[in-house]
Structures are given as structure tokens and as C-alpha cells.
Amino acid sequence: MIRSDPPDLKSLQTLAVVAELGSLTSASTALGVTQQAVSSRIRALEVRTGSPLVTRSARGSQLTEAGLLVAGWAKDVLDAAERFEVAVAALRDKSHSQLRVGASLTIAEHLMPEWLIAFQTGSGNPAAVDLVVANSRAVIEQLRAGARDIGFIETPDVPSDLESRVIAFDELVVVVGVNHPWARRRRALSAAELASTALVVREEGSGTRRTLELALDTLEPKIVLAAPASILPTTTAIRSTVASGRAPAVLSSLAIRDDFTLGRLARVRVAGLTLKRPLTAVWVRNSTGLPENAERLLSIALTHAR
Amino acid sequence: MIRSDPPDLKSLQTLAVVAELGSLTSASTALGVTQQAVSSRIRALEVRTGSPLVTRSARGSQLTEAGLLVAGWAKDVLDAAERFEVAVAALRDKSHSQLRVGASLTIAEHLMPEWLIAFQTGSGNPAAVDLVVANSRAVIEQLRAGARDIGFIETPDVPSDLESRVIAFDELVVVVGVNHPWARRRRALSAAELASTALVVREEGSGTRRTLELALDTLEPKIVLAAPASILPTTTAIRSTVASGRAPAVLSSLAIRDDFTLGRLARVRVAGLTLKRPLTAVWVRNSTGLPENAERLLSIALTHAR
């Protein structure tokens, strides 16, 4: 499990700025370091990639073909880092915040970072966001107590004393490692086949497991889930077990987006079984209505979920 | 343009390993550093995020609620970093490679990293990939000369002496900054409106600009493009100009995926104008057929493009 050393984000950022400004010197002033520091960062990147990345001239520096390519790849990493930063900032700025948001874990993890960036970008006033992560029940309690302006939860059971709006649907999907026989199946799996197979699951009481049991329960004839292959505490642990091992798992499609596109996991379709649960925005009903910032975040969430 | 300091990937990786292994000490051996180093990295992350991330005990360390959240966000960054690493490795390993790939810039930049990860992950033998980036004509020449095993290009004009297969379609889209009036339009733009507006464009001869001119040319009555607002050399430069400024641009949908989800750019629909161009895999027709590795990359490309 010894991966290679991760790339240095400062160097990647430097390359991006050089690409934008067209010279090492101007990039150095923009970054607040000396020209030599920029020069050395770029050189280090060139050593690491094994190709010249910029053509230096007396009139500035242009990216080479390879440089453009690397800069493009670097942009993906830097964008991901920006999402991370904004999300963490929201977690930290619990003080003097102008918008207090509650969210369940899946939403906070996989959707909120994008929403928050759009929230900060879209408007002139950079409102401080206070994000609290809790399960659906706790989010609802905090809303009622006036401790949150708006909440995002995953359960279908929304109390009637709260306003709510469905944002999107989270689908649970069956996934296997790419070497699992099911990965090459053409025909859809039957619900009975799935239920009779030992799965890797979260501990009892987890939302995803409960949703699966409920869905199987509605089928006729009733199907009971086989004993699990193993019980693991986190989604991440399940993910890596499935990727390397032999047992399938049922996970939120939000949680496995990357693994799917990266080819680490394969999705298996199941006939006659849809495991959807709504992602819902909730807020308290009162005369003043939804605060403006909360309103904006809600509309962003609706837009992004499409 | 002075962004905040980027996060330290080593710390993020450390958090991920701690989450997986359940103790700082075991994580330290996995990472090849001392327990104190791991402890200090986690502590630094905790200072940065302003919340405790792990609960230390005599039996190991579990992630807190906040820790799980941060670890989830960190995973996105680490995955992006992995894509970067693999793509760069392909660029560097020009020697003793078992698969020689040619690709045009857009494909190499936005699709190849994912394909390469799947390529390395999916099979037991980690073949060295030699990736060369060039325009479509150069890729075709290299294929004919036997210098490449397979190529991926963006033009519809595939010579008939080569085998080819369409992978997907790249669509050009009209984008504006989020504060641009078009961003709030409900009705689609007309082609004439678009053409009479000054755009930010690549220099003459660029593929995207050519595609736009051709599409407008097929309309009846013929529409001629207005003088550009500015001419910029790279897609990145166009992107930031559009994001902050007043002029629209026409860009590949692949190039602006992130800006769109991050809320930096907004897409504008144009009535009666579809700017699609095929992304095509090409290889030489010969008796031995496509080498096995090239075959695998092709099928990965087909799968991922869906």
C-alpha cells in the first residue's frame, strides 16, 4: 500500500499561473515569491515529467505542447483542491456565519462542495457558511430549534411541520470489482440472485442497508437477504474491499462515481429493483420565509442536480 | 489572483490511510515514516480544519464525524492526483513501452487520464504506455509510419486506408460568465444572435473555431461570424476571460465540465445549431489485427464514453 509520492500542488499551481501570464517573472509577483523560486518549481516539474514544459525566451515563456497537456491535467487536480478548500472553510467558519446549513453525510460529502463553490462564486458577497453534518433526525431537530437555516437530508420521511423540496434522487447500485464474473454479465441480475449472494455491507442501522432491506421487502414473493460476506464500518472500507475482492456490495451512486469512471468498480443492473431515495431540502415554515442566502443555496442545489 | 495556499497532499493521504487502517502507528509503517510524523500530519490537518478529526484511544484511532467528512473530500483530491500521476507517467515512459498511443489535445487532456487509470487497473500486467500528443494529421502520419499502435482524433475526416471507430461525440457549447445576462435566459439563443455577438475565440485555424464557422455556414440564410471580442492562445485563457468578463465563447464541452459544475460558467443553448464532432479511434488495417493492449484501451474508451 505504498503509493508513489503525491505531486506538489504549489508546483502545479505555479505552472497554471505561468500558462496564464506568459512569463516566469510575472507569475512570481502574482504568487508573491521570487522569480528564482518559480523557475525552480517549473524545473522540478520538468524533471518529474521528463519533458520540457515551457520554452523560455527573452520575451517571456510559452508552454510547450507537453506543457499544455500537463497544465490541463493539473487543472483537474487544482479544481479538486479548491473544492476541498471551500468545503473545509465552511466546516471551520462556524463563527459569524450568515448561513447555517445542516446536511446528512452522503450529501455533505459528495454534493455540498460543488454547491458551496457555486454559492461563493455566484454572488458578490462572500457569506460565511456554517456546515454541520449529522443524520437526518438530528438535522431536523436543529432546524426546529432554529439552529439551522436550511437542511439537506436523505430520508423520505419529512415531518409535515417543515417545508421541503425534493432536490434529486440518490440511487443505490450494486457494484462488483472489475474482475468479478458479474462485471461481464450482459443480462440484468434478478433480485433473488442478489439477495442470495453474500454482500459486503455497512453495520445494521445504516441508511443504505435499511433501504435495500425495505426494497426487497416490497417484492412478491418476499425475499430475505442472505448473511453478509463481511460487515465494515465505512463506505471507503467497503469500496476497497469490493474493488479487490470477490464479494459485491450495494452503495450510493454518489459514493462510487469516481470508482466507476476510474474503472475500479463495475455496476451490475438488477431487474425489477430500483433503490431510489429522495434527497430533500427542508426548512422551517414561518412568516419571514427562507432567508435570502438559504434561498440562493437551494436554487443552486436544484440547478446542479438538474 | 493570489489564491490561498493549496492543501498538502501528503497530509490528506495520511488521513486516508489512518481511516483505512484504524491507527496512527499502523498507518506510519504503511507510509514508511515514524508514528510521530503521522501524528504531526494529522494534527496539522486538525489545526487547518479547526476540528478534531480522529479520536485517539489506547486501542487505535477512529475518525470523528468531521474526520469522515474531510476524508471524503480528500479522496476526491487524491483521486484527481492519481489521474495526474498516471497521465504524467504515460508521458514520461517513452521507452520500452508496450502500447504506443497518439491522441489529439482535447482527448489527451480530458479523457485519456481516466482511460489510462482503467487500463492500468483493469489488468494484471501493468503495461508501459507511451502517449504522444499531436494534431489529427500528425497522429495519422505516425500511425501509417508504424510509430503508433492506436490513435484518437477529433476530425470527421478519417482516411479510408485506416480502420476507425467512433468513440463519442464532442459537443461545442456556448458559455458565458455567471453574471452575463445570457446566463439567466430561459429561451434558447438564435444562431443569428450568437453570430452577431463579439466572442472570445482561439486563433484562426483552431479546430473549435473552424467547427463553429462550418456549422454557421450550413444554415440558410448563411450567417457570418462577427469580429471577435478578443483572440486568445489557449483554452484556459479563454475560460478565465469568459468567467470574469462580459463576452461569451464557444468551447468544447469536455474543456468546461468543471467550470460548469463549479458554477464559474453558464451554458447557453442555441436554437437550431448543433456543434458536434466525432471523437474517433483509428488504427492501421493489417493482417495481425489490433495488438491486445490496444484492443483493451479501445474497449475501455468505448465503455467510458458510454
Added chain:
DNA sequence: CCTCCCCCACAAACTCAGCTTGTGACCTCA
């Protein structure tokens, strides 16, 4: 209850990657 073991925190010394400072070569443009 005591002892051993494992896990983690604290403190001080170290070390080297990356920075700044200082300088010079080179190109371009007027």
C-alpha cells in the same frame, strides 16, 4: 491488582527541500 504491551503525545535535535539574495548572460526593442 499488578504487569506488560500497545498506542499516542511531548520535546529537542536534525536535515534537507525550497526559498532568498546576489549576480550575470542573453535577447529585444528603441
Added chain:
DNA sequence: TGAGGTCACAAGCTGAGTTTGTGGGGGAGG
């Protein structure tokens, strides 16, 4: 030809992150 720009090389510095060394504390097992 000189002035103003760009970038590279060299040497010293500096501090963030590391190792080394040590101690506290909680569980497990006798």
C-alpha cells in the same frame, strides 16, 4: 548602443517536517 526586460546559476539561509528519545495512559491477561 544602451536600457529594460527575461531567465539561469550559485551560495547561503531558514523552517516545516522529520527522526530520535521519552513518558503517560488505558486494555488485556495473568
